[in-house]
Amino acid sequence: MTVDNVPNVRTCITPLEENIRVLEQDRVGELSNKKKFNRKRKKIDVDIVIVGSGPAGMMAAITAAKQGVPSILLVDENHLIGGQLVKQSHKFFGSEEEKAGTRGIDLAVELMEQVNSVKTIQSMLKTTIIGCYNGKKNHKLIAIKRLIEGDQLIEINSKSVIFACGAMENMLAFPGNDLPGVYGAGGVQTLMNVYGVKPGKKVLMVGAGNVGLIVSYQLLQAGVNVDRVVEILPKIGGYNVHAAKLRRCGVPIYTSHSIKEVYGNGKVEGAILVAINNSFKPIPGTEQKVSCDTVCIAVGLTPSIRLLEQIGAKTEFIAEAGGHVAIHDSSMQTSVKGVYVAGDSSGIEEASTAMIEGQLAGISAATLLGYDKQADMLKKKYRKALEGFRSGPFGIKPKICKEKIACCWNGGINY
């Protein structure tokens, strides 16, 4: 999108301002007013830079600081610290240690206070890392910081980098998916829970995984009508407790159903659903119309790995991870020395496991730089906790994902 004549802007993380002009962009963008950019460049040298301030990034920073690393930089392109946590108004699962029963947003505030109370961690918000290069002695990251008087280019030189960039939402291909009113579930959650904006009056949710179920429930809490949830698989993928919450509020869940198309004149006015047979083919004649003004897509996430690819980390396609991921060892180090990965970027999972992976990455990066306070003992503890989380039936996918990553790390296997 183009905002105030600046092209290529991610509107989902651009705060609304008085008289802001937002236009659709359908071609390569061109800058009309070059003056908007701050010419002063800045150079920063740090020991560890962490890209992304979600649960993984924050824990990595806190853990590395506890090991005694003198200068840590935590960068996030959002204007809020916390990643996905800031929009999660529901209570979290997990164990006592990972703050189960605490709401995501409260957890974000708690971790943010910890980050802010440590002098050796500097956090830099509204800053996007746009490129990274792997030098002989250190790694170079190029960042753009959004300032009121224009954007500033920053060069960050760092001995070690931890990528905790999270993930991107998947989209579905169907006629009408570009009509205003078709959203990703994460986008809807941001609108409601961060900005207090209702996305519409009547929503059709596509996908009955935990994200689809939770966002449906939060829509109800915001006073939005959820017509139904459709799920292509023959069973609900998310936890039964989440599905049960929706059902007792009267929201039906249609398994073995999918969305065929969305119709409307300039905006969503309804959708056509279709029943799906055992071989995942639509059953002709089962089409039905649902009138709604919002369609919310919750069909999974893909790890964000573009920066990892650019820096030269070896990647593999692993279905259980949600797409391509950087392969890493059991200390979260990638194939590039001093470059680590943690959280959803290393395979889609949960905030609880993202926090533990962040701790592992933070400790490992610190050890590499020579800061070591019982690192081995702590690493063992974190690995054990991860194993615990991945041992139940809902942990099967991340478990296989991490096993495959370990295989690739140890020489590789063709899948």
Added chain:
Amino acid sequence: MEVLTIKQYEKTGILSLKDLTLPNDEQLKKGVAIIECVQEIPCDPCVAVCPVNAISMKDINDIPKIDFNKCTGCKRCVGICPGLAIFVIKIRDDNALVTLPYEFLPIPKVGDNITALDRAGKPRGNAKIVKVNRSNKTTVVTIEIEKDLAMEVRSILLD
């Protein structure tokens, strides 16, 4: 290909009484927690919060098991459970008290009239709110309903 048997609740999201561990009449008279959490999910705050260790688990993925003889019906687990899956039921001579978690606005008040809903969201008659507690932004509401509905009603709609 592996043979998939899909349980009914995995299709509908609605548990039936057969899926649950239920207390006996004596225990119901005293007032006990009913845990409607039947899958192995990585979660355990209910175990930690119970003051009398009535809920147990082998590991974090285990299904919570409750000892109805130990449970005092104190309702603490109702407010902490992130799955909103725990209810406290107390059967009295002529009616029943159902305590449930409620996360909608406005916050209900004692004396409010409500429509009682079952696990499928179907209205099952009217009732009154007799008690309201707040715990970590979850409102824990107790309603008074007909005895026969004690194992059916699991949600409310404010009138």
